[in-house]
Amino acid sequence: MLKLKRKRLNHKTFVKRFKLFLYNLLENDRNSLNHIYSVFAIFLVLTSSITVFLLISPKREKLPKDLHDFLIDFGEFTLFFFLIEYILRWWVVSDFTEDFKDYLTEHKQRNLKVYFNAFLYALKPKLKWMIKPYSIIDLLAILPIFRPLRMLRIFQLIRLLKLLRYSSAFRNFFFAFKENSFVFTFTFSSLFVNIIFFSFLTYIYEHNAGNKNFDSIWAAVYWGIITSFTVGYGDIVPISDVGKIAASLMVIINVILVSVLTAGFSVSFINRLLELKEGEVVMRDLKDHIVICGYNETSEEILEKIMESDIDKEKPVVLLTNYDKKDLGIELSKYILYKKGDFILEKNLLDVGIENASDVIIVGEKLPNLSERDIDARTALAGMLIRTLNPTVKLYIEVLLDEDAEIFKKRVGAREVLVHGQIVGKIMFSSLLNPGATSLIETLLDAETGIQKVKVRELGSYKTFGEIIKIVRKDGYLPIAVERNKKIILNPEDDFEIQESDAIFLIPKGESQ
Incomplete structure (x- = not known):
């Protein structure tokens, strides 16, 4: 019986992790997997749209049978691919089972009406997702799976609108171009001028040399473009000495210019990807996330607990600190965003989306040549600035000096103020008087087996x-x-x-590890 229960638990854990993987792949635009998938999806949307256009557009020439069959098969493949994508998005957008159970937990009575309401409650997040503009476009794009609707050409081409869903990939591409716009503009202009100049020069000498292939200025420009970007087709070649020299110089110069263009774009694009990896781009768009300001042993413990309980996979977490990432005493998971910067500067706080954060933790980050009083002063400045930028945020503050705690509660409006080292001292003293108290307190503070806080209205109606x-x-x-x-x-x-409006603190049944 115990083995069966363990197998079910492992199966449930596997499904949960697989669902989380799919969510990051399809919906989480702060995850690198999502950006890779977006590029692949854009490729499918564009190629399948070209396929549809070739099949439904009027044409003078009949399509070869093998090409026609390939286009049909490819169209079927992309249609079923986007159907599966739609179903998976619908599945990962919420946890139907957990929502259903949560509703039943809040309502002790069990009857048909309660079960029906629980069903509607669990279905509500999915229905909300279905009426979003992107979701409607996704649905319209897969409607041609019903053969009668394939006759309506608008449904065949509406999948082009799916490109809007993957706009982040386009933004990254254009940002890479914009970042070095001067270099790209100069290089493109130089390429254009170089091709035109040498095409005209070659045309003059080839025309006078009696080369019939250079029969017009457009033939010369065509030759210049083909020679610059390919090895040439051999249909037009210069015969004069000046024409051959001009062709050689044009190719050498254009190879250099194209190399500069490629290198510049590659550097810009790689920098953009590195920024995405570090979270520099998406942090500003975060909402309802947790921001940890400062790094010390306290925030290190908080980060470890966050990763152990998988909170970072369910809710965005940002660490803002003056320390380099390599100097941290902990390896951050790929779900935790990191930004190096001083948290007393408004610009850095705005960069991590502080105005939309739900919870902010400020710890006493120790820096060279700063006393404990100076560190608490920095913490106070950060707290007041954060409170100004986000009046409704839940603020948790660690101070180094006991006398500063009450000031933070009154003037900064912190939800909780803890004195660094004070709680540890109290626990150790309690252990002296009551041996074993430390194990008890550690158990009570454990994320899974420790104290849990719930609203009374979540439990039901009690007097x-x-x-x-x-x-x-x-x-x-x-x-x-x-x-x-x-x-x-x-x-x-x-x-x-x-x-x-009361809240109840509960201790779950169990034993310490």
Whole structure:
């Protein structure tokens, strides 16, 4: 029985990870996999659209049978490919099973109406996704899978609108061009002038030499273009000495110019990809993400816990610090975005999308020649600046000096203020008086087996703390405290009256590792 349960658990974990992989591939534009897939999808959209155009457009010449059959087969392949893509996007956009269970957890009664409402609740995120403009375009693009609709040419060509979904790939391409626009413009202009000059020069001497292949200026320009970018077709060749010298010089100069053009674009494009890898581009567009300002042993522990609990895979996390990435004492996962910079500067905060962040953690980052008072002053400055840029953000602050804690709560409006080292000292002192207390506290702080906070309205409708104890104990939980108006009421009496806005702290059933 235990083996069967373990197999189910492993299967569930595999499905969850596979779903997360597909989400990053199809929907997460801050993931490198998504950019690679976008390029491949653009290729399919363009080639399949050309295929459709060749099949439905009026033509004087009949298509060869093998080409016609290939175009038909390729069209069928792309159609089913985008159908599978649509189904997978619909699947990964939300977790239907978890949403269904969450709704049932909030409603203790079990009847047909509750199950139906749970079904609608779980289906709602997927329906919202389906009515988005990009999703509607995706749906219209796969409608020709029904053969009667293939007669409507508009449905055949509407897949071109799918290019809008992959606009980020186009933006990266044009950004790479824009970054060195002067070099590209100069090189293109030089290529054009070089081809025109040598084409005209060669035309003059070849025409006077009686070369019938150079019978017009356009033939000369055609020769110049073909010779510059290919080895030449051999249909037009110079016969005069001056024409041969001009052709040689033109090819040498154009090879150099094309090399400069290719190298410049490659450097710009690689730099753009490196920026994407480091998250420099997408950070500004983040929403409801976590920003960690500063690096020390506290933020290192936070980052480790975030990666252990897979929070970084479900919610964007950004680390903003003065330290180089190689100097960090931890290897960041590919899902955690990193930016080097001082978090007291507004520009750096805006670069990590601080105005749209849901949670911000500021730690006392130690820098050379700064006292503890100076570090706390920097933390205060960052806190006030962040509060100005994002008044609704949940702010968590670490200070080095005990006397600064109350100031941060009142003036900065921090949700939580912790004094560096203070909690560790209290835990060690508690262990002296009560051996084993450290293991207990570590268990209570564990992300999986530790204390959990839930809103009363998520549990149901209750009048007293005693009623909650009776219900949640059946599910293996022990309520230990109530939070009301940001104040903690520890172990209240059974007849303590519960308000709907209260939150309950629960300890799950289990044992320490």
